[in-house]
Amino acid sequence: MSYTANNSRYQTMKYNRLGNSGLKLSALSLGLWHNFGGGADSVTINEILRTAFDNGITHFDLANNYGPPPGSAEENFGKILKKDFKNYRDEIIISSKAGYFMWEGPYGEWGSKKYLTASLDQSLRRTGLEYFDIFYHHRPDDNTDLEETACALDLFVRQGKALYIGVSNYSAQQTESIIKIFNELKTPFVIHQPKYSLLNRWVEDGLSDVLTKHKKGMIAFSPLAQGMLTDRYLKGIPDDSRVRTSHFLKEEQVNSDLPKIIALNEIAKKRGQSLAQMSIAWLLNKPYITSVLIGVSKVEQLKDNLKAIENTVFSEEELREIDKILK
Ligand code: NDP
Numbered sequence: 001m002s003y004t005a006n007n008s009r010y011q012t013m014k015y016n017r018l019g020n021s022g023l024k025l026s027a028l029s030l031g032l033w034h035n036f037g038g039g040a041d042s043v044t045i046n047e048i049l050r051t052a053f054d055n056g057i058t059h060f061d062l063a064n065n066y067g068p069p070p071g072s073a074e075e076n077f078g079k080i081l082k083k084d085f086k087n088y089r090d091e092i093i094i095s096s097k098a099g100y101f102m103w104e105g106p107y108g109e110w111g112s113k114k115y116l117t118a119s120l121d122q123s124l125r126r127t128g129l130e131y132f133d134i135f136y137h138h139r140p141d142d143n144t145d146l147e148e149t150a151c152a153l154d155l156f157v158r159q160g161k162a163l164y165i166g167v168s169n170y171s172a173q174q175t176e177s178i179i180k181i182f183n184e185l186k187t188p189f190v191i192h193q194p195k196y197s198l199l200n201r202w203v204e205d206g207l208s209d210v211l212t213k214h215k216k217g218m219i220a221f222s223p224l225a226q227g228m229l230t231d232r233y234l235k236g237i238p239d240d241s242r243v244r245t246s247h248f249l250k251e252e253q254v255n256s257d258l259p260k261i262i263a264l265n266e267i268a269k270k271r272g273q274s275l276a277q278m279s280i281a282w283l284l285n286k287p288y289i290t291s292v293l294i295g296v297s298k299v300e301q302l303k304d305n306l307k308a309i310e311n312t313v314f315s316e317e318e319l320r321e322i323d324k325i326l327k
Contacts, residue, residue, distance in 0.1 A: 002084075003050055003083075003084040003085075005050075005053055005054060005088060006053075006054035006055075009053065009054050009055060009056050010056055011056070012055070012056060012309070013026050013027060013028070013055065013056025013057065013058075013309065014026070014027040014309055015027070015058075016217075016289075016290045016291060017217075017290070018164075018190045018191055018216070018217030018290050019190060019191075019211070019214070019215040019216040019217045019290075020215040021164070021188065021190040021217070023093070023133075023164060023190060025058070025059045025093060025217070025219065025290050025291040026056055026057050026058045026059050026291060027284055027291055027292065027309050028057050028280070028291065028292055028294060028305065028306065028308070028309065029057060029059035029060070029061055029219060029291045029292070029293045029294070030048070030049070030052045030057050030059070030060050030061070030293075030294060030295075030296070030302075031060075031061040031221065031293045031294065031295045032060065032061065032062050032066050032073040032076075032077060032295075033061075033063070033066050033073070033295055034242065034246060034248075034295055034297070035048075035295065035296070035297045036066065036072075036073040036076050036077065037066065037067035037068045037069065037072040037073050037076070038067060038068060038069055038072040038076075039068075040076065042076075044298070044299070045076060045080065046080060046084070047299050048296060048298075048299050048302055049077075049080055049084070049085075050084065051299050051302055051303065052302060053085070053088065053092070055302075055306050057306075058091060058092055058093055059092075059093040059094075059095070059291060060077065060092065060093070060094050060095075061095045061193075061219075061221075061293055062074050062077060062094065062095060062096040062097070062123070062127070063096055063097035063098070063100070063136075063138055064096065064097065064098050064100070064102050064119050064122065064123050064138075065100045065101065065102060070102060071102075071122070071126055074096065074123055074126035074127045075126045075127075077094075077127060078126055078127035078128040078129070081094075081127065081128065081129075082128055092133075093133040093134065094127070094129065094132055094133050094134075095132055095133060095134035095135065095136060095166070096120075096123045096127070096132050096135060096136070097135070097136035097137070097138040097168060098115065098116050098119035098120060098123070098135075098136075098137065098138055099111065099136075099137055099138025099139040099141070099168070099169075100138055100139065102115075102119055102122075110139075110141040110143065110144060111137060111140070111141030111144040111148070111149040112141075112144050112148065112149075112152075113148055113149075113151070113152040113155075116137070116149070116152045116153070116156075117152060117156075120132075120135060120156055120161055120162070121161075124161065130160075131160055131161050131162060131163060132161070132162050132163070133162075133163050133164060134162070134163070134164045134165070134166050134190070134191060135153065135156055135161070135162035135164075135165060135166070136165070136166040136167060136168050136191075136193060137149055137153060137166075137167050137168065137170075138168050138169065139168065139169045139170075140167075140169060140170050140171070140174050146174075146177055146178055146181060147181055149178075150178055150181040150182055150185065150187065151181075151185065153165045153187065153189075154182070154185045154187040157187060157188060163188070164188045164189075164190045164191070165182070165187055165188060165189045165190070166189070166190065166191040166192060166193055167189075167192055167193070168192070168193035168194070168221075169193075169194065169195070170192065170194075171206075171207070172205070172206030172207040172209070172210045173206075175192060175207060175210050175211070176210050179210075179214050179216070189216070190216060190217055191216060191217040191218070191219055191290070192207065192211055192216060192217070192218050192219075193218075193219050193220075193221055193293070194207060194218065194220065194221065195220075195221050195222050196218075196220035196221070196222075196223065196283065196289075197220065197222060197223050197224065197225045197229060197279060197283070198225070198229055198264065198279050198282055198322065198326060199225045199228065199229065199257060199260070199326070200222075200225065201326070203218070203220075208286070208288045211288055212287075212288050217290035217291075218288050218289055218290055219289075219290055219291045219292070219293050220283050220289060220291075220292050220293060221293045222293075222295075223279060223280055223283050223292045223293065223294060224276055224279055224280070224294065224295075225257070225279075226242050226248065226249040226295075227241060227242050227243075227249065228249070228253070228254055228257055228261055229261065229264070229275055229276065229279035230274070230275055230276040230279075230301075231265070231274060231275055231276070233254045233258065233261065234261070234262065234265065237251055237254065240297070242297075260325055260326065261275070263325045264278070264279075264322065264325055267318060267321055267322060267325075271311065271318070272311075273307075273308070273311065274304055274307075276301070276304055276305055276308070277304065277305065277307055277308040277311075278308075280292050280294065280305055280308035280309075281308045281309075281311060281312040281314075282314065282322065284308065284309065284312040285312050285313070285314055292308075
């Protein structure tokens, strides 16, 4: 059946400006790293994407290597885009990235102009898009001059293959350095995508200050620590969970963080939220956060997470209690 988006889709979602740019992102964004690859059930991924857009999520995040196999998330998204969302392209922000390994030989990863150019063209072909709204360098490359990477990204904007530029996984110092080059080139660099959650707060040691100073946005990836900051692991390890279905989350990690997760869950209960909702709300409470980039394997998880925006206010006492647990 052809898809018509929900008429009230813009009524409850919040839209936050990316620094001082003209662009706004939905407070929640949806990432396609897991669960949208080659083996994914097409009915489920269709339902997840429709539910996201019907509830005001306008930003969908991809990368060249998302799958498995690498590239398949872009291909699947491209098919659904063509079928369901082609009339809504101007209401959607689609990002992709290059930086991690994609093909054999010396030009298949990192930050050279050669790799970035080829990878962006491949991503456009896989998705069937004419341009990405945001294109990221996925990880810093210590062996390539930062100027080469920055100039390649700048060129993509001038060629019309990307509207805005972002970086991901760059340290505070690396971000400061590349912003200097982007300023000289007048590149529309608008966003940093770091890992950030209650269980991983590295951005608070410098990066958030750099982005605030330069009026750039921040979108937090793995905000639920890949599912640990939800009720997923409170009663053991389910067979269909990321621990069992992917090598990116290890059982030992869940077990070592479990006491913190249980204590955080008690605070969430007192706030009348699920742990997932509280974990998202805690990020949205930070003034430098533009959007929280969630992943989901089921439509019910998405519906749960969407309710996070109903309460993003924390009392001083709640914040103190949370900090005490995380020490
Ligand atoms: P999350 O931390 O949001 O973890 C998502 C997982 O948490 C889901 O797959 C599901 O696990 C579980 N989950 C989500 N909501 C609920 C809920 N309400 N109740 C119970 N369980 C829930 O994010 P991801 O690690 O998936 O990352 C999100 C996005 O961030 C990626 O898709 C990608 O776009 C981006 N990213 C970027 C990176 C970068 O280097 N720039 C690196 C990693 C991610 P389960 O599968 O077990 O059901």
